[in-house]
Amino acid sequence: MGLQPKYAEVDAPFAIERMLVGEHPAIVKLRALVERVAPTEVTVLITGESGTGKEVVAQAIHTLSTRSNQPFVPVNCAAIPHDLLESEMFGHERGAFTGAAGSRHGLLTTADRGTIFLDEIGEMPKGLQAKLLRVLEDGVVRAVGADRSTRVNVRVIAASNVDLAASVARGAFREDLFYRLQVVPIVIAPLRERRSDIPLLTEHFLERIRDRVPGRELAISREAMVTMWSYDWPGNVRELENMVERLAILCEGSIIDTSILPEIMVASARPATPPMKVELGNGGVSLNNLVRELEGRLINDALKQTAGNKQAAARLLGLKRTTFSAKLRRCGVIAPASLDESEEG
Ligand SMILES: Nc1ncnc2c1ncn2[C@@H]1O[C@H](COP(=O)(O)OP(=O)(O)OP(=O)(O)O)[C@@H](O)[C@H]1O
Ligand SMILES: [Mg+2]
DSSP states (O other): OOOOOTTGGGGSTTOHHHHSOOOSHHHHHHHHHHHHHTTSOOOEEEEOSTTSSHHHHHHHHHHTSTTTTSOEEEEETTTSOHHHHHHHHHEEOTTSSTTOOSOEEOHHHHTTTSEEEEETGGGSOHHHHHHHHHHHHHOEEOOBTOSSOEEOOOEEEEEESSOHHHHHHHTSSOHHHHHHHTTEEEEOOOGGGGGGGHHHHHHHHHHHHHHHSTTOOOEEOHHHHHHHHHSOOTTHHHHHHHHHHHHHHHOSSSEEOGGGSOHHHHHHHSOOOOOOOOOOOTTOOOHHHHHHHHHHHHHHHHHHHTTTOHHHHHHHTTOOHHHHHHHHHHTTOOOOHHHHTTOOO
């Protein structure tokens, strides 16, 4: 009696696998890092392209931290006009500026004992960056127009979709704040660098739709999945999520097929690789690089043509399956994992 199940949290609604879906090594590592930093108090800086899941990671860190019963306060530094951001974050006294009729708490005070998520921190004006540094170093905030500071206990998680180190080099971001923020830097890879998760994420979003609309049967055809796998997803996971929602609306039966995929996606999946034109000019060429490039192109085309079937793709190229797989690994093309199972042989 009294023994707690060791992995009680696995069934919890906030199990990290459900928040941060993915089996690509980059995501497995990311989840491990999140679990490691969450229970600590360190400041975290999350970098990644738009839609890669920066807010998801920030939420997960908060949810898995000892502050999870306290507020999680997201602040989008790019969405609030610069001259308002200071009073939004730090609060203001009555009469501190024109229009400040009463005094007001800032978001840092709202987040007291919890977590503040400073999104797009690269957009924060430099004057405010100095004030934020004081919060991080001394744990105090001073409202606009106030003559004294008050203590706050907030954990800061920041995010940026621009390279903050480059902003520091340009003089647009304070170097001391940069280092103070990125005690633990977390970088999220764009979706096109973890394509093997596209089927899994698609299934995750389809499942959410099926849960929302009881009785709705909805699946995706193998060919459509391969097309989605080949697309570059400039809007990353958010774009994929919106695409699945849209396809679910457009789909008349229960199978999402290539016919309802947007033309831009179908075109990107077409094996339309232009023939390579190589000339040995006076400067010469790198034969090794060219051979590698040609190999990569043909492997990609073969996979597209065979809807991701490695066995058939190997046959198209006159290679043994094992040789083909070795080449696949070497040129960094990752076949969609869930499609592998349906291969013959
Ligand atoms: N690994 C993941 N598993 C499940 N859902 C995800 C994952 N990554 C992102 N999402 C979903 O994709 C959408 C975009 O994620 P999020 O808002 O965290 O991105 P972001 O990096 O903050 O984007 P932006 O820079 O545009 O603010 C959200 O709806 C989120 O739930
Ligand atoms: Mg975001």
